[in-house]
Amino acid sequence: MNIKLCYFCKKFCVFSKRNFSVQSMVKYQRVVLGIETSCDETGAAVVDENRKIHGEALFSQKEIHLRTGGIIPSVARQLHKEKIDHVVTKAVLSSGISLHDISAIATTVKPGLALCLEVGLSYSLNLVKHFKKPLIPIHHMEAHALTIRLLHQLEFPFLVLLISGGHCILSVVNGVTDFLLLGQSLDESPGEALDKVARRLSLSKQAECSSMSGGESIEYLAQFGDKKFTKQNPPMAQYQDCNFSFSGLRSHYERLIEMQENKEGIQKGEMLSCAADIASSFQHSVAHHLAKRTQRAILFCKKEGLLPPLKTSLAVPGLHTRYGLKVVSGGVGSNQYIRQVLQNLTDDMNMSLLCPPPQLCTDNGVMIAWNGVERLCAGAGVLKNAHNIRYEPRALFGTDISERVQKSTIKLPPLKNIK
Template identity: 60%
Template sequence: MFWAQFFSRHAFVQKILTRNSVTRWTSKSVKHGWAVCLRSNFFNSSNNYSPKLVLGIETSCDDTGAAVVDDTGNIIGEALHSQTEVHLKTGGIIPVVAQQLHRENIERIVKETLDFSGISLDELSAVATTIKPGLALSLGVGLEYSLKLVNKYKKPFIPIHHMEAHALTIRLTNQVEFPFLVLLISGGHCILAVVQGVSDFLLLGQSMDVAPGNMLDKVARRLSLTKHPECYNMSGGKAIEHLARQGNRMHYELRAPMKHHANCNFSFSGLQLGATKIIVQKEKEEGLQEGHLLSCVTDIAAAVQHVVAVHIANQTHRAILFCIKSGILSQTNATLVVSGGVASNQYIRRALQIVTDANDFNLLCPPPRLCTDNGVMIAWNGIERMRAGLGVLHSTDDMRYEPKASFGVDISKKVEEAAIKVPSIKLEKNLLK
């Protein structure tokens, strides 16, 4: 009688036991099923506890993501549609194509997330959605769909800043207290900031031109790496990292950017130009037209990746020293969090590990799947905001998306005025090990 009642009252557990092999069920899914049962207080007749459940929706660029996360940090359900394969064929992200693919997939992705979680829209506490920054046409799809949901089901709406969500993802997977230093490196951004609270950031530095992920993608396209038999289905950054493992970075000399600037800003356009000059020169030497694979792609990939890693590590080192000198961070909260798509690059992580080890800092990164754009980080940011009582809206009148958006309070001039010199920690030598 007990188990008959148990299974009849908890359809989600039935799904776990009867789901066919097509759906991706894991031991983690079973754990989530039990979590749903425990949250419903089947074993507690008083039923006093009502969990907060947030649906997160992400469409800032080229991934359509959704997830349901609860206020204890459980990922109840998630789904993601990647457009990478399409954009590899077109040679880059075309906004109107990305928009159309979001439109075609967003309803399915949200439905899969809810089905997976066993949660109905009526049970949600709020809907959180990325509204800034990002591609205008992509942001518009997510916002339009979300507003229809919140208006139909009378749910609070939580607008999310995409980069703030990346910065706080680590608090879902690790016990990290405020304040901490964060480095956000992706296809669209390169940011160093101090996270003082849920919506309280001090901007130390950012890219002055292109972002590292964007630059790596462009170099990969110029090298025609989609024609390489090992890289035809990889994004540009992944292809560069993969081939760099086989190459010798010493064969080509590229200058690390901004060596004589005492700030924490980044610049990758000069590096991209330098790499392009090398590629053009090698094409002439090998008698190849643009669009054909060079024999030395592994060495060029290794050289480019190395300079990117050194530049990021040097600027991050200065940020650490500034935070210590200014008293913003102490030894008790000496943590560097690295997130964003480029954070999954293991060579760049090694460079940052060398820097953090030299300064007795902890280096933390979310799992790779949470470093790239996803619905989980949006839902979690919604939970963080709900807890802090920040930006939970019960009226969505005049809600707009913002393709460009500032990030925190800019104190980059104070960093420059501090004129901190970065000591040598033999980064080049240590990366050879």
């Protein structure tokens, strides 16, 4: 641990007079420091139970990993170790709240890259020991699912679609620790598939895309292409469940790229003249697959009464909501085309759609701190003795009821406004 723990104490002696009102305020409410290091973002934030973000900081490793063509866990760990001290210090100092006045420290312990999770947990345990604070272990995907409650006074239950570089999950959120898993990806995540197709198209060699992630470059280039360039049957259409599969879809487009390269007489790694068309078509196929499985989830929830009518006070202005609300989060949830497709779906099915802003869809310390606040207020998973806590690279999500979905044999009508 690079930081000398007494550094915090010395700093906050200097800041205590200037921030006297803040320091007095936090004595009467719960405030949590959140720390995130599950993959390639080092994040920290200080959030209170009144949904106020007092301070936050983030270091993204994206540009470094773009140069190596993907995340190398050992490199990610080293970067976390180098930056975590600075990130946490910046978040805490900008909050104006002493760590002595923090109610608890929340940190991501699952799922994620083992080498990265270890850095955040080790750092947090040192803070917990020094400042004698409880530790709140956080499930990364649960934090994504509950981020929307930081922004809206949203009551349980609601339906959530989590789409990211590592996961694709459909779940009913009944409470802070109560999740019903309706479906998940059986192979690749949508983010992974988007990144692989972007690499196969060599989009990083395009000047406009050189600083973008694979998913971002696909979204950018797709604006200039024809989404109907090629037609591909939706994945898993024969299965009446809410699970996802993106590997077959991705393989189809990789074969298409190879075929087009041979047709144009160019080598692998050179830019295809139809690259924008392929990007647009692939993005649409991913969005369509997400929409079809989500359509079944909504119909299942209506049939089983899992989503009661949404209270008028919580309804999104301009939408006549009768059946509840769907939330989209996770890094791929930042994709504006995918959001629009899902917006069309929820409009057609008489539901509301809420999405966190892009900066809160990707990994960050705010969502970890907020999940810590939620757990602290609910008295769930708060550890006063954290000696035996361990990180878990793989972790289950909620209670799996996906077989119930399949047994419901729900048939899907054609999607309106999504062609």
